[in-house]
Amino acid sequence: MAKTIAVVNQKGGVGKTTSAVNLTAALHDLGVRVLLCDFDPQANASSGLGVDKRKIKHSVYDVIINGIPAKDAIVHTKFGDVLPSSADLAGAAVELIGAEARENRLDKALSPIKPNYDVILIDCPPSLEMLTLNGLCAADSILVPVQCEYFALEGLSDLMSTLRMVKKRLNPRLEIFAVALTMYDGRTNFCAQVAEEVRRHFPGKVFSTVIPRNIRLAEAPSHGIPVTAYDRSSRGSQAYKAMAEEFKAKL
Numbered sequence: 001m002a003k004t005i006a007v008v009n010q011k012g013g014v015g016k017t018t019s020a021v022n023l024t025a026a027l028h029d030l031g032v033r034v035l036l037c038d039f040d041p042q043a044n045a046s047s048g049l050g051v052d053k054r055k056i057k058h059s060v061y062d063v064i065i066n067g068i069p070a071k072d073a074i075v076h077t078k079f080g081d082v083l084p085s086s087a088d089l090a091g092a093a094v095e096l097i098g099a100e101a102r103e104n105r106l107d108k109a110l111s112p113i114k115p116n117y118d119v120i121l122i123d124c125p126p127s128l129e130m131l132t133l134n135g136l137c138a139a140d141s142i143l144v145p146v147q148c149e150y151f152a153l154e155g156l157s158d159l160m161s162t163l164r165m166v167k168k169r170l171n172p173r174l175e176i177f178a179v180a181l182t183m184y185d186g187r188t189n190f191c192a193q194v195a196e197e198v199r200r201h202f203p204g205k206v207f208s209t210v211i212p213r214n215i216r217l218a219e220a221p222s223h224g225i226p227v228t229a230y231d232r233s234s235r236g237s238q239a240y241k242a243m244a245e246e247f248k249a250k251l
Contacts, residue, residue, distance in 0.1 A: 002035070002117035003251055004110065005177050006139035010162075011155040012126035014147040015182030018217060020123040021048035022236075023143075025226035026244030028080035032251075033118045035074065038085035039106065039135050045123040046084040050224045051075050059086035064105040064134070065095055070113050079226055081117075093130035102130065103170060107138035118251065128162050136166045141177035146198055148184045148191040148210075153198070176205050178250065180243065184210040209243040212236065 007020045017040065024036040038045040039060060043053050058073035060083050075082045096102040110120060121143075124135040136142070144159065146152050167174045179202045185191045199206045211217075214236035220227040227237045 002033075002114040002120045003141070004114070004120040004122065004139045006122040006124050006132075006135040006142045007145065008124045008132060008135065008142050008159070009145055009155065010126055010128045010132070010159055011147075011152060014126075014152060015145045015180075015211060016126065017042075017044045017048065017123055018221075019143070019145045019180055019182065019211070019240075020045050020121050021221075022217075022226045022228060022240040023244055023247060024049065024082075024121055025079040025228045026240045027119060027247060029228065029241075030244055030248055032248060033116065035081045035083060035113070035117045035120045037083040037106075037110065037120060037122045039089070039122050039131055040085055040125040041087055041090035041131075042125070043085035043087070043089075044221065046075075046082055047224055048221045048226065049077050049079045049082050051077065051082050051084050053084065053086060056084050056086070059084050059088065060106075060109075061086055061088040061092055063109045065092055070109050071116075074113070079229065089131065096130055103133045103137045106134040110138055128158065132162075133166065133170075136163070136174060137171045139171070140173055141175045143177050143180060145180045145182045147182050148194045150190075150194065153194065156198075156201070176202065178247070179206045181206065181210040184212050186212070207243050207246050209239055209246055211239045211243070214239075 027034045058068045062068040063070050122135045124132045181195050212235050216231040216234035217227050217236035220230035
C-alpha cells in the first residue's frame with residue numbers, strides 16, 4: 001500500500017515542483033514504485049517528467065470532477081508514473097463549492113490505485129486553498145521544501161497552522177514526513193543560519209542532504225526531463241539522488 005506524501009509549501013519559488021519531479025525520478029531509479037500526482041493547475045510537474053499536456057486524454061481534473069478512474073488517466077514515463085494536471089484544474093475549487101465531502105475528492109480517487117505503488121507524491125499548488133486542502137486530506141504525511149532565505153521561515157508558521165487545523169478536523173493521520181532544504185548557497189553564512197534554524201524547529205525531520213543552487217536544475221525542465229537524466233554528474237542531480245536515498249530509508 002502506497003505511502004502518500006503531499007509536497008507542500010504555500011510560498012512559491014521554493015523548489016517544490018523541482019523537488020517533486022526529481023525525487024520521483026530518483027526514487028524510480030532506486031526501484032521504488034512511485035506515482036507523481038500533479039495537483040497544480042500550472043502542470044509543471046507533468047511537463048517536467050516529459051508529459052505533453054496537449055496529448056493527454058484525461059487529467060487529474062477529470063478524475064476529481066468527472067469521475068474518471070485514476071488508473072485511466074495515469075501516464076507511464078521512463079522516470080516514473082504521472083497523474084497529469086491541466087489548466088482546467090484551476091476552476092476545480094469553484095466547481096467543488098457545495099459538493100459533498102469536497103475536501104476528500106482526491107483521497108477517494110487515489111484509494112483504488114494505492115496498492116500499485118510504494119509512494120504517491122502529490123505536487124500541491126503554492127497556496128493554502130481547496131486544492132491544497134484536498135492534497136493534505138489525501139496524504140499520510142507532508143514533505144516541505146524550504147528555500148534557505150529569511151522569508152521562507154516566515155511562511156512556515158502559516159503552513160504549520162494549516163497542518164494543525166487539517167490534522168484536528170479532517171485528517172488525523174497527517175504528519176510531517178520530512179523537510180527539504182533547497183536553493184542552498186554554501187558561500188553565504190546566512191544560508192547556513194537559516195538551515196540551522198529550520199533544523200532547530202523540526203528536529204529529526206530535516207534531510208541531511210541539501211539541494212544547492214544549480215544551473216542544471218533550472219535548465220532541465222525546458223528539456224522535459226528531470227535533472228537526473230539531463231546531467232547525471234551535476235551537483236543538483238547528485239543532491240537529489242542522495243536525498244532519494246534518505247527518502248527511501250524513511251519509508
